[in-house]
Amino acid sequence: MAINTAQCACRWILSRQLKFKQAVRSCHLQTKQALGPEEYKQYEDESEFTFKFSELTTTLAEPNQLRSKPDVSELKFGQVFTDHMLKIFYHEALGGWQKPAIIPFENISLHPAAKVLHYAIELFEGLKAYRGVDGKIRVFRPDLNMNRMNLSAKGTGLPTFDGMELIKCMNRLIQVDQEWVPHSEASSLYIRPTLIGIDGTLGVAKSNSALLYTILCPVGAYFDKGNESVSLLADPTYTRAWPGGCGDRKMGSNYGPTIRVQSKAVRKGCQQVLWLYGEDHQITEVGTMNIFMLYVNEQGEKVLATPPLNGLILPGVTRQSIIELAQELGNMQIQQRTITMNEVVRLQQENRLLELFGSGTACVVSPISSIDYLGSSIQIPTTQHSKPLYETLRNRLSAIQYGHFEHPWAIPIE
Numbered sequence: 001m002a003i004n005t006a007q008c009a010c011r012w013i014l015s016r017q018l019k020f021k022q023a024v025r026s027c028h029l030q031t032k033q034a035l036g037p038e039e040y041k042q043y044e045d046e047s048e049f050t051f052k053f054s055e056l057t058t059t060l061a062e063p064n065q066l067r068s069k070p071d072v073s074e075l076k077f078g079q080v081f082t083d084h085m086l087k088i089f090y091h092e093a094l095g096g097w098q099k100p101a102i103i104p105f106e107n108i109s110l111h112p113a114a115k116v117l118h119y120a121i122e123l124f125e126g127l128k129a130y131r132g133v134d135g136k137i138r139v140f141r142p143d144l145n146m147n148r149m150n151l152s153a154k155g156t157g158l159p160t161f162d163g164m165e166l167i168k169c170m171n172r173l174i175q176v177d178q179e180w181v182p183h184s185e186a187s188s189l190y191i192r193p194t195l196i197g198i199d200g201t202l203g204v205a206k207s208n209s210a211l212l213y214t215i216l217c218p219v220g221a222y223f224d225k226g227n228e229s230v231s232l233l234a235d236p237t238y239t240r241a242w243p244g245g246c247g248d249r250k251m252g253s254n255y256g257p258t259i260r261v262q263s264k265a266v267r268k269g270c271q272q273v274l275w276l277y278g279e280d281h282q283i284t285e286v287g288t289m290n291i292f293m294l295y296v297n298e299q300g301e302k303v304l305a306t307p308p309l310n311g312l313i314l315p316g317v318t319r320q321s322i323i324e325l326a327q328e329l330g331n332m333q334i335q336q337r338t339i340t341m342n343e344v345v346r347l348q349q350e351n352r353l354l355e356l357f358g359s360g361t362a363c364v365v366s367p368i369s370s371i372d373y374l375g376s377s378i379q380i381p382t383t384q385h386s387k388p389l390y391e392t393l394r395n396r397l398s399a400i401q402y403g404h405f406e407h408p409w410a411i412p413i414e
């Protein structure tokens with residue numbers, strides 16, 4: 001009898017404590033709104049405004065829910081998903097972030113008025129886990145993806161969080177589904193964290209509820225081997241991003257409108273779109289990749305140039321890694337600056353254009369073979385040199401990712 005009374009009292013205290021904690025969080029959020037983010041920042045303890053890995057729960061799939069794994073040689077990008085997913089809800093009315101949970105992979109149920117469905121209140125990330133030559137699994141520079149994800153969240157009024165906490169939760173998810181990380185250096189496990197606004201209310205406004213989830217899919221090589229260099233359509237009538245816009249955020253709303261232009265490129269016999277901006281036809285990005293140009297300047301020196309992070313360009317993790325690796329190589333100048341189509345054409349005509357290549361998590365480094373521009377086809381000799389830079393960079397990145405040597409960009413997950 002006495003024990004039951006004690007248990008009841010403990011339950012009562014615990015439930016009040018939880019409610020009190022939620023009330024404190026809710027109060028913090030309201031204070032933040034009242035003071036404005038700048039002033040509030042001085043008082044902010046970021047850890048109050050995040051979910052916690054220490055509260056993660058895991059529910060494993062039943063044996064009958066487990067899917068069969070595809071043949072790695074037949075893997076196509078984004079077609080097959082693993083057995084589990086990570087889900088974390090955010091409800092402002094309940095004090096913000098709720099406890100993270102790993103659960104069997106499932107469909108998501110949404111209110112038909114959910115903000116994500118009407119106003120594209122949505123963002124996502126893309127990163128990869130690799131099975132190293134030593135059998136250990138490594139994720140490539142996840143901290144950079146977390147920074148970018150929080151930047152995108154700020155751009156859509158979705159809640160931010162402590163990136164390290166999400167990395168730890170995702171690492172646990174990868175461990176749970178570790179058999180899905182391909183045992184092959186041509187393949188990897190693609191990780192797709194996604195954050196959506198789920199308020200079931202119409203009206204263009206900030207979403208007070210959100211869902212952050214992460215799904216995983218094993219992926220093979222992005223392009224066919226032996227047929228890897230891509231042809232581009234550069235049509236100045238289309239624009240992907242503009243100053244003051246959100247081209248530097250990984251928000252779903254940046255991608256939907258590109259589909260009709262990509263379809264036009266395919267109809268014209270090209271594989272990808274080279275996105276131009278402005279009257280001087282600046283090159284910005286290629287498909288969903290950043291772009292690099294290697295050329296010889298008038299002094300006979302090699303220069304690796306890439307467009308600057310001026311708001312029109314997604315700050316790619318691969319882009320940053322390539323710049324850092326090229327700096328280590330040390331045998332070329334590296335410039336982050338505006339590149340126009342005029343310059344590309346002139347360098348090609350003067351035989352000073354050596355390579356053009358795209359960079360991104362999905363394809364790593366992708367050589368470019370031609371550009372269809374204002375009715376003419378510009379041939380790019382990217383793959384015609386004996387030791388192209390794109391290949392050196394790709395091999396180096398791949399050696400880091402697959403653990404050929406230890407490197408701080410790819411630490412094995414425990």
Ligand SMILES: Cc1ncc(COP(=O)(O)O)c(C=O)c1O
Pocket residue numbers: 126285287288289290314315316317318319359360361362
């Ligand atoms: C528009 C765009 N540019 C560039 C990139 C390359 O970024 P990352 O190297 O981080 O994959 C991506 C892919 O995420 C992209 O969607």
